Amino acid sequence: MEYYGNVFRPPSEAKSLIIQATFGCSHNKCTFCYMYKGEPFKIRSLDEIKASLVDIHPYYEQAKRIFLADGDALMMKQKDLVALLEYLRERFPRVERVGVYGSPKSILIKSVDNLKHLKELGIGIVYLGVESGSEQVLKDVNKGVTVEEMIEAGKRVREAGIQLSITMINGLGGKPLMEDHAIGSAKISNAIQPEYIGMLNLRLYDNTELTRQVERGEFIPLKPKELLDETKLMIENFELENTIFRSNHASNYIPLKGTLNKDKARLLAEVEESYKYVEDIAKVKKIIL
Template identity: 40%
Template sequence: MYDEPDSFVYDAPLWRPPSEGDNLIIQATLGCSWNRCRFCSMYRAKRFQARPLFDVFADIDAWSKSWPEARRVFLADGDALTLPTDHLLAILERLAAAFPDLTRVSAYAQPGNLLRKTIPELALLRAGKLSLVYVGIESGSPGILKRIAKGVTQKQMIEALAKPQAAGIKVSATLVLGLGGKAFWQEHIDGSQAVVNASPPEFLSTLQLGVAPEVAADFAKAYPEGFEFQDDLGMLAEQERLIAGLAPKRPIIFRSNHASNALALAGNLPKDRDRLLAQLAQVKQGAQPLRASFLRGL
């Protein structure tokens, strides 16, 4: 247990992966340096900025007094990996000095951030205890990546996923079910399989598409011909096709436990593929209920 440092306030909104819920969060940046993905509303209201080291150090020092035994730190906001390597190394050094039990530092990284770092730079960050990055693949389809303005091609996405792993940094990646709508769902899933099979992350999870009102007009530009949202059965068909076609070169820990999902699944792929497909078949036959709509969220 810990108490927040006196009069400490995060710069809102503050997002973090569900698995970081019990960990210390330090805001190294505010907002997202890209902030252009057409479906994403997370940081639309926030202007991107790299926080001055002085301010980040002040937060670290304050937290080190109220929570000195913290073991895991998540560097917020949207893509702390956009920071220059020496800036990140300074933060990692300060964290290591402030928290003697520190075992892991993690951060969101957009693919473009990873492409701009060299493997030796990433290895330096790994030596500083940055051992996990969260990467939104969203879709592996070349056409859908372009439509949603992800900022990278399919080939670049594969390269971006491989780079941190070559430096010993684990990757936790997400796909957004429904991103191709009813018209392009097979292309969406097949492209996503191709990316994951070519560059398997350590962890893979799926979310379900939700478009917030503030980005609805921007999202509509991705599909000028019109977009029909997938219903629950469509989402299950996507999940089924995805799991059936994943043949990673090494095991992936797979989850669909994010609150946006109609169905929570968990297993290791490819080992648990048949069990997960059997579970999906049962749900489609009505033998297992889906999560109620009012319990789903972003």
């Protein structure tokens, strides 16, 4: 099976059969993102997708999970996505869950009933890059949506009964917006109540607008201890009913994992403890990442 361009998937889809339903990202304008640069967004036809599955490895014939790449497969027209999911059900009868990245815009072009139909056909989880709950940060990083639209998109997925996994980026507001980013990100999560929150540390990649802003002195990244201050403030402000919170990506300096709000006190104690060694870990990560 051939893949085109850069293929990304969430860590939890490591064992899934990855099928490119689209190429690239429909937005492709976030200042920090390096993922699909230079790749024009394209929605593939069902025939093209079927053809790509002709010679897949026999291991994947028994796949229990499928992940529809690339950046925004929910941009497919509802009827085409329905046809694709119906086909995948026949072709891979053992599949229990189909996952997909969703952008706020692609979610908002679908009604709750549309999403419920997709759930009946196998879509079990949507991964939504929220990144921040600060209006100013979303604007600065060119996310292309407001906080209100982001909340509406998240709620719509949840209302359809589909699991929702959102990501936040620690440090995305830099120093001046640290508090706004931390408290806003907690508030947006509280409004959505997702099943999962994954928090990454901001990383600067070559050839992104954010890296150029850093080089010009327009964006000052947070220092390791400031990242912890921000994490602490965010966790303090979470009011979540039953959300699995993970901050254990390779980019993170300290691994955190728990269910919020149940584990809030433990997570805050772990953050407090890590001030002692975060600078050392940051030095090591700088070398290996």
